[in-house]
Amino acid sequence: xxxxxxxxxxxxxTHNPGxxxxxxxxxxxxxxxxxxxxxxxxxxPEETGLTFIANAELKARxxxxxSGFPALADDSGLSVAALGGDPGIYSARWAGPDKDFAFAMxxxxxxxxxxxxxxxxxxxxxxxxxxxxxxxxxxxEGRIDGALIFPPRGxxxxxxxxxxxxxxxxxxxxxxxxADKHAMSHRARAFAQLIAACFDA
Numbered sequence: 001x002x003x004x005x006x007x008x009x010x011x012x013x014t015h016n017p018g019x020x021x022x023x024x025x026x027x028x029x030x031x032x033x034x035x036x037x038x039x040x041x042x043x044x045p046e047e048t049g050l051t052f053i054a055n056a057e058l059k060a061r062x063x064x065x066x067s068g069f070p071a072l073a074d075d076s077g078l079s080v081a082a083l084g085g086d087p088g089i090y091s092a093r094w095a096g097p098d099k100d101f102a103f104a105m106x107x108x109x110x111x112x113x114x115x116x117x118x119x120x121x122x123x124x125x126x127x128x129x130x131x132x133x134x135x136x137x138x139x140x141e142g143r144i145d146g147a148l149i150f151p152p153r154g155x156x157x158x159x160x161x162x163x164x165x166x167x168x169x170x171x172x173x174x175x176x177x178x179a180d181k182h183a184m185s186h187r188a189r190a191f192a193q194l195i196a197a198c199f200d201a
Contacts, residue, residue, distance in 0.1 A: 002138055002197045002198060003130075003138055004197075004198050004199070004200070005032065005130060005198050005199050005200075007031050007032070007200075008032075008069070009032075009033045009035060009069045009070075010027075010032040010033065010034050010035075010069065010070055010072055011035055011036070011037060011040065011042075011063045011064065011067045011069050011070070011071040011072070012034050012035070012037065012063075012071070012072050012073075012074075013036075013037045013042075013059040013060050013062065013063035013071050013072065013073035013074075014036055014037060014038065014059075014073070014074065015036070015037060015044055016099075016158075018157075018158030018159070019074060019158070020034075020036045020038075022158075022178075022187065023074070023187075025178070025182060026182060026188070026191050030195065030199050030200075031200065032199070037067075037071075040067060042062075042063055042066050042067060043066075045058060045059055045062040047075070049075075049089070051127075052075045052076065052077065052089060052125050052126070052127035052141065053075070053127045053129070053139050055075040055127070056073045056074060056075035056127040056128060056129035056139060057073070057129045057131065057137045057139055059075065059129070060072060060073035060129040060137060061129075061131045061135055061137060063131070064131040064132055064135075065135065067133075068133050069133070070130060070132050071130075071131050072129070072130050072131075073128070073129050073131070074126060074127070074128055074187065074190075075126075075127045076091070076124060076126035076127070076187060077089055077090070077091030077092070077124070077125060078091050078108075078122060078123075078124055078159075078164065079122060079123050079124075080108060080111075080120050080121075080122045080148065081120050081121040081122060082112060082115055082117055082120035083108070083111055083120070086111070087108070088125075091104070091159070091160065094107055101158070101159050102152070104159075105152050105160060105162065108148065108163065109150050109163075112148070118150065119147055119148045119150070120147065120148055121145065121146075121147055122146060122148050122164060123143055123145045123146065123186075124143065124146075124160075124185070124186040125141065125142070125143045125186055126141065126142050126143075126185075126186040126187040126189070126190045127139060127140070127141045128140050128141075128142075128187070128190040128191060128193075128194050130194060130198055138197060138198055140190045140191075140193035140194045140197070141193075142185075142186045142187065142188065142189025142191070142192075142193070143186050143189065144166055144167075144184065144185055144186040144189065145166070146165050146167050146169075147164075147165055147167075148163050148164065148165070149163055149165045149172055150163060153171070153172045153174055153175050154171070154172050154173070154174025154176070155174060156173070156174055156175065156176060156177075156178060156181075157173045157176070157181060161173035161174040161181075162174030166184070
């Protein structure tokens, strides 16, 4: 049986302010008091998993055990078909130690150019893991497909959003109203599964 969130404090296992803002907006209707691992001064564990799910569970467990509260971790990234699924679970690492996503987007563009391509089908994946201080995890995964657009467009969102145009749209996530993105993104799809299984409105 799926374990449910008991209410109260929920530690978000991230040091990424953009991700925290997005999750706070998603959680607004629910009875959870969100605080980030960064705000609590918790260290970032090394992401040694080979899948989004493995890394989400690793981060969630580390934050739950360290804080003594239930913790939610997100592991997400951009996968590019023409690059064999890269950057994938290494999406943040492609941005370098300074988390420079302008650099990361240029790196993707250059990698495609090296193959004689200007674009490629691509997809975002998000794994959300809710962990408890005893190490139990409930994990859900969402995905959205689209294509890459260069040069980057829009200043909304974060990460690779300015180069990702979801299927059925003529604008990038970077140009999209945040409410529209939250209604259909990879994170929203994983979040809907998480809420249905583990949370009360």
